Structures are given as C-alpha cells and as structure tokens.
Amino acid sequence: MTGISDLDPQATDPLSDWGLPGWTYGNERFFKEEQDKILRPSWQIVCHLNDVPKSGDFHTLDFLGESVVVLRARDGGVRAFTNVCRHRGARLVDGPSGNCGKGGSRIVCPYHAWTYDLEGRLIGVPMRDDYPALEMDKQGLVKVDVEIYRGFVFVRLEGDGPSVAEMMAPYDHELAPYRFEELQPFGRVTLRPRTVNWKNISDNYSDGLHIPIAHPGLTRLFGKGYGVEAQPWVDKMWGQLIDEPSNNPSERLYQDILPDVPHLPPERKRLWTYFKLWPNFAFDIYPDQVDFMQFIPVSATQTLIREIAYALPDDRREMKAARYLNWRINRQVNTEDTVLVARVQEGMASRTFTAGPLASSEVSLRSFGRKMRALIPEARLDRPPTGW
Template sequence: MSAAARPVSSQSTADPAVGLPAWIYRDPDFFELEKRTIFRTSWQLVCHGSDMPNPGDYHSFDMLGESIVSVRGRDGEIRSFHNVCRHRASRLLDGPKGHCGGRITCPYHAWTYSLDGRLIGVPHRETFRDLKPELHGLVPLEQEIFMGFIFVRLEPGLPSVREMLAPYAHELAAYRLEELVPQGRVTLRPRTVNWKNVADNYSDGMHIDVAHPGLSRLFGNSYGIEAQPWVDKMWGVLQDKPSSNWSERRYQQLLPQVEHLPPERQRLWTYFKLWPNVAFDIYPDQIDFMQFIPVSPTETMIREIAYVHPDNRREMRAARYLNWRINRQVNKEDTTLIARVQAGMESSSYTVGPLSEGEVCLRNFTRRMHEMIPESRSARKV
C-alpha cells in the first residue's frame, strides 16, 4: 500500500499487535470449531433476485455438508430452504440453478412440495399412519434480502446484513444493486489453501505495490484501506496517466460514463469484504461477487459471478472485457501469493507475524477471530 493511502480503523488502540497463528491455517480440530462457531452463524450469499426471475426458478448453494436452495414462489416471493426431502433425506433439486415448474418433487420417492415449502403430495399416503403434512414441509432457512442479494444463514448469531453493511449503505446505494442482472454464470475455482489465507489476502493493502503491478499502474498512489466492525473497504481511483499495459490503457480510454453514478465514482474501484467470507468488487462497469467457501483445513472453493446493469454500448462491452482481462492477471498473481503463504504456514520456524499499525483490516480480522474462538490467541496448539 502506498504511503499516500491512509488506513482507517473504527477500532480502539487495543488492536492485536500480531496476526493469527500458523497452526489454525491447517489444523483439523480448529477447522471444526470454525464450522460450528463461525460458518453456521454467518450470512452466506446464494444469488441475486434477478437470477430467479420467474416462479419455479431456483438457485442452490452447498457449504460444509449443507445444501441450500432458494426458489421463487408463485406469489413472486423468494424463499430459502434446506435442499433435503423430509422423507428419506434425498437431495431435491440438482445443479447450481434451474427451473422446477410449479412444484418440487423428490426424485427418490416423489414426495412433492409447493414452491412455498408445504408438503402437498405423498405417494401411498394411506400407508403412513398419523402423518401430519403440516409438520413435514421443507425446513426453511433464515433469509435476508439486501439490495437485491439473497443471504441465508443456518443459525442465528450475527447482526443482520443490513446492520453489518450500514457504514457503507450510502455508498452501495449509488450503484442501484437491486437493478443488477447476472453476466455469465457462477464459476467455482478450487484452491489448496485455508479460507483465511484468501480472506487475509483480499483485505491486505501492503502487497498491492509489491505484487500487483497492473493495479499500481492503474491506481498510482490512491489505494487505501479501512475497517469497520463487520466489513472491510479497499479502494483505488483510476489514474489519467496512460498505462504501459495495453489492456489497462484501453480500459482507461474506453470506460464510458455511467449515468446513475455521481462524478466521484465514475473512475473509482471499491472492494468490500463482509465478515467472514463474502466479497464484492465494485467497478463503474460491473459488480463482481466472490465467496471463499471452506472445504477443509487446507482447501477453499472460490465461488464467483459478475453482475451488471444492462448496457449495450460498444464502449461498455469493451470495458467489461478489458476489466476481465485485467483482473484475470490479478487473480493469477493472488493465487501464487496465497499458495506461497500456505506453504510457509507449515514451517516450524513460523508461529505468528507482527502487524503494522496500517494493517487495520488484518487487525480487525484477528480481533474478530480472537473474540469468537479464544483458541486462536495461542501461538501454538495447546
């Protein structure tokens, strides 16, 4: 991070002086603690409402042995359920998205549910003594729709998404997120690293000047970071000086004005990371969503998709393509970085590393881990 960018934290001066210990980036027992303590109570993003425009459209999402499905009902409402039949636990709907018609029918024994989750059909009903259909509907999940995005969680615990993102609601409102539509499809990218290494790297500002020459050419000295209790923010302003790289230079030249954005956001790239593993890359031309899904102590699945406002201008189509080219290179660089860190976490020489006063996002993340799982305070496994 450039010295010109001033990191800001909403936290007290009691911030951690060192980062998280290496053992929690690879330990199976700690991973089980994270599954129970962090991920069952965290909000996870399924999709955007525009991914399911019609009744019977659905989107599914799997994480840590749980299968979740969100479906649009006949009344236009979106509801989220465990994607599990109440009879013999079969998965009900397959694939990341699809259309199930006017009802959900189990492929195993044909138990049938309405789009609002009610059990409405049981073959051989007369053989199920004392069956009460009202007690065997699909199990709902707590759901929150925030600016068009569908969030769910398995258990209560954290504040609402609206409360967590409140410090930046005014900024997000400028992008009219409710009006977005998907561009392309959800992609899954496996990485042989702990999920925290992906999250750490996303909010780390000090590596930009060192490891991302393209971003440095685009942003100059404008890159900054700050941390709020539940969300990190990073940002950079596109410079007028033409980049020496063709894709970057053409993006600078071709990026058109976006009618609904105020002047200060026409050339601004902003990144938000919602605790613990949901991220939005917000550009003038598109919004990229990423989720760092834990698979094992040393495996993570990065789930991502881009959303856009409909815009058929040639300049906008070109800018979105160039954005993809630029960020494909950034992703390659980050993939190499996090692999190097994960390998270093195996070394007996490393326990914890110091955090600078400027690393406010990493300090915030460390503090939150200390609060939720006290074992993370120990430099070595006890």
C-alpha cells in the first residue's frame, strides 16, 4: 500500500491532464479512504508558540473525531496529546484555548480527578489502591507527534512522511524576512462552516484561472500579475500591488496608506503571497500581517474553515488602518469564493460530470490530483466502484 512516506509527488501520471472525478467530492466511502491515507498521516496546524506563552497554556484542535491538546510545558517546550483521560475517556480540557489551572502545572480530569503533569504522566488517582490493574507509569496521556516550524505548532495523528520544514524548503528563504517567530495573534480563531467537500475549497484556493473572472477586487489590486506555481508539497500564488488606484474605496485606501515595513526587502513591501501546503492548510502572507487558513474535513460534503491572523507589534495608525482594510478586502474575496465553491459542489453532484480537462497552467490542481490518485487508486475511476 502506498503511503505518504514513499509517495513520489513528481511521478508521472497518465491522467495528469484531467481533474479528479466528481464523485470523489461527495462519496462517504472515498472520504473514509482520505481520512486513513491522506488526512490522519498529514501535518495539521494548531497555533503559534506565542498563543501558549506560559506554563500550562493550551490550544486544542478537533480533527477527524480526535481532540488534540497542545500545551506549554514547564521547561518551556511544547507537548501534544490526545485530549482524553485514560480512565473513562472523558475530555480533559474544554474550549479552543486556556490554561490548565492549578498553577499551570497539571491537568485534572473533571470526571474522576485523575491528574496528569504537563509531560503527560499520570501523577494522581483518587483511591489509587482500589484499582487492581492500575499501572501508573503506563496510563499517561497518549502523545501526538508535534513539529515547530518558524514558530507555528503542527501535529500529526499518525504515520510518517516529510516534515513541514521539508515541505516548505523550496520557499523557506521567502518566509525568513517576515519574522514568523515574533508574530503575535491578531484577533481570534474563527470557524466558518461550509457545506462543500474539503477538496473543493483546496482546489479553489490554488486556482489562478478564476481570479480575473470572479475576483474583481484582486484584479484591481494586482492587474494581470497574479502568478501560480507548484512544488512537490506546496503551491505558491502571488500578486504585486499595482500603482494604478482602484476605484473601490477600501482597496484604494489600502494602496495609499500601506506603510513601509522596514524589515521586508523592496520586492516584498507590496507583495501578497499565498502558500498552500499538502493537503489542507495555507499561509496568507501580506506586508501587514500573516494568516493561516485550514480546511478541516467534517464529512464528504461538510468542511470547517479554521483561520486566524497574526502580526508583528506595530502601533502606527497607518498600519492599524491597513490591517482593517485588508480584512475588508478579503472578506469580500471570501464571500465570492463561498458562492463559487458552492456552485462547483452542486455541479459535481450531477451524474453527468466525470472529470474535466486541466489547462497546462493549472499546475497546482495537476499536482494535487497526482498525489490523490497515487494514494487512493480509485480516484482514477470515472465512477465509484461497486459498493461505494
């Protein structure tokens, strides 16, 4: 069985001129295959180190029926565990973020008060002698793989394969000037439910052909200069702000007041860059802030878009205004994309739709489809297999 660790993302594919068949965007059995072969073995972004500054601070991620808690340990490092007590399976901590309490030194289960330290060790059980089978050293919290990449915290439920750093290696030098490690949360995590398949959101994010047709605001900002390219594990999209004033007030004001960012090289001071990493999350990088966007699959036709913005401390009025205008501009882009992706999801439900041809410029969709077909061979079929 092919897994992510031995997948050659650049391998030849006789179907590379074609998109994935429509049935793969709504079939529950195919979604089960995706969970096992693609999603559970992939890295998922949780938060930034500056989201958990103190001992006992935590962030959680609900993903594919698992709750993962990332927390700051007493030694300053970060640990990740499944958010599940080893006694009766109760969830240990609640909410997207918080502090473990008890001086930030331990986790106490709210059901029976089993207690764990920040290394996940079981350190307290009421009426311990009443458990004949209990072995304290074997009932610690279940660890989850964790990776820190430029200050951002990622977890992986199972499997192996390239690290986030390895996936981002072709573009790591482009991220260096943005001082990712110093970023502070700007706002809060938001969850936006969408009644579409996660791949449709992912495809749309990396699609450059629809920009001049469906996003007039981005076209006013970038002109014809929107670019798309694909590396083995990451897609890159970008647009340089043009000098011609937009006729939209928010866009024109953003063009006018975006202040100089001294630590950025000249070619990046007015550049918007997007990186989408395999399989389902992305960084939106602007001169004024950095966002992450994660497409969390819920079912074959339901997805949660999870996102938050980060920024370097900057009290300039112009920068505060630029960040607000950035939000206004991209809120409109998100509204346009929501309509577009819903249209595609509805159309793909038709039994008349199989797989559409891809343009040679659709490098990101080609790369994504190639990896999907390698990991789930049924994706090569125009129709679902019998019984699916």
